[in-house]
Amino acid sequence: MRSVVAASAAGTVFEWYDFFIFAILTSIISRHFYVGLPDAQAFIFTLLTFAVGFIVRPLGALIFGKMGDTKGRKGTFLITITMMGLATVAIGLLPDYAWLETNVGPGAGVIAPILLVLCRILQGFALGGEYGGAVIYVAEHAPASKRGYHTSWIQTSAALGLLAALGVTLLTRSLMGEEAFRDWGWRVPFLVSFGLLVVSLWIRLSLEESPAFKRMQAEGKATKSIYVESFLRWNTLKIVLLALFSIMMAQGVVWYTGNFYTQFFLERLLKLPAIDVNILMIGVTSVSAVLYVFFGWLSDKVGRKPVMAFGMGLMLVAYFPGFHLLTQSANPQLARAQQAAPVVVVADPASCSLQLDLTGGAAQFGRACDILKGVLAN
Incomplete structure (x- = not known):
């Protein structure tokens, strides 16, 4: 084994x-x-x-x-x-x-x-x-x-x-x-x-x-008709749908938010040096590797459902305060500035563009409001 x-x-x-x-x-x-x-x-x-x-x-x-x-x-x-x-x-x-x-x-x-x-x-x-x-x-x-x-x-x-x-x-x-x-x-x-x-x-x-x-x-x-048995028969299709919508969607959100969006957030938004981000994620990932085995073992004792429900519930409770804590720890000056000196832009909404053009760059974002928003975002 x-x-x-x-x-x-x-x-x-x-x-x-x-x-x-x-x-x-x-x-x-x-x-x-x-x-x-x-x-x-x-x-x-x-x-x-x-x-x-x-x-x-x-x-x-x-x-x-x-x-x-x-x-x-x-x-x-x-x-x-x-x-x-x-x-x-x-x-x-x-x-x-x-x-x-x-x-x-x-x-x-x-x-x-x-x-x-x-x-x-x-x-x-x-x-x-x-x-x-x-x-x-x-x-x-x-x-x-x-x-x-x-x-x-x-x-x-x-x-x-x-x-x-x-x-x-x-x-x-x-x-x-x-x-x-x-x-x-x-x-x-x-x-x-x-x-x-x-x-x-x-x-x-x-x-x-x-x-x-x-x-x-x-x-x-x-079986000779795998797809028919899996997707065209309700008794098996309902298991596929339950696994997808009640388990795998949650698992995907937990894993990729915790392990990847966190990296983007730290490096690009909080401006933490890339090497520091790598070191931090290595530490967190090392801890998580042990926890996989622990919760797998626990699922044999108490069942799969309680373990999964605990993980999903913890995600819902922890994510928003967790990212606020990341901001306070990785870039405390930014966290203090957001609280003590919030920036307010006063402008005609018609002069402010959505600064994302997925078509390849037709928008120039050259108006005063656009320039100011770009500076603040960076």
Whole structure:
């Protein structure tokens, strides 16, 4: 059981590392691939590129889930992990906007963000199949009384993948300096993925098919109409809908707000140095990795529902005061200024624009109110 969990989690750590490294470097990637746009707008486009990976994850889950049920977990694991690794290395090798404009010709720079989006599509597609498959593989090996504990190690792999991504970024940043890192060193964490891919493939090749899958094959119980049974029959569709709307939506909000929006908030809004943000997130993520295992173990004792309800309730209670505390701790001058000296802009509303143009820069934001709002926001 230990080797099953270790091998499954190790491969999943690698996949999360690949998926998360993009989010950590969003502010730098925006300057290389969305050149010519206002800073805030370029950042929004980069976040949307990150979001593309989530849009295709359900498709990857559907396709690779069916492959795992019909062809086996092991082969599916090897395909998803290879796809993720190659897409991540490709991001580290992509020509950026400026290089294409200089070496290919005017107008060629637009190819850079297109290639970036394609790589993110492949990453999301691969992770959609990998993560669910790893959880199922471990669950099929685990005894019923310890299923929460054993599968919690797969949840921990997400924290460990984030931890690895933060660690590699921090190390690279520290060794080469911020200027070189922003210029070309940001590619290094993506290229490191090749070595992780080799190790992960070696680990995954040692795995055997799960006992449940072997038994299902031997008894001829493998279904031939997976999608029909899952989505066109109410008794199974209602389980899918309940899992999606009552569990996975909450889990997604908790995880990505806590682990990613917090980073953007600290670095871009509170102006905390990037290295300090990396160190802080490494500490928080290390603590969370232990808590995954604890709450997985607890779910075996008291049930899944109370544990999940506790997490969702804690999120609702803690998020707003939590971000206020972050502001007071990371940028106390800003927190005091907001309380003691609030800024009021007096202007004709007709002269104030919404300062976000996702079409590519037609609005100039040159009126007095726009200029003032831009200065205050920065």
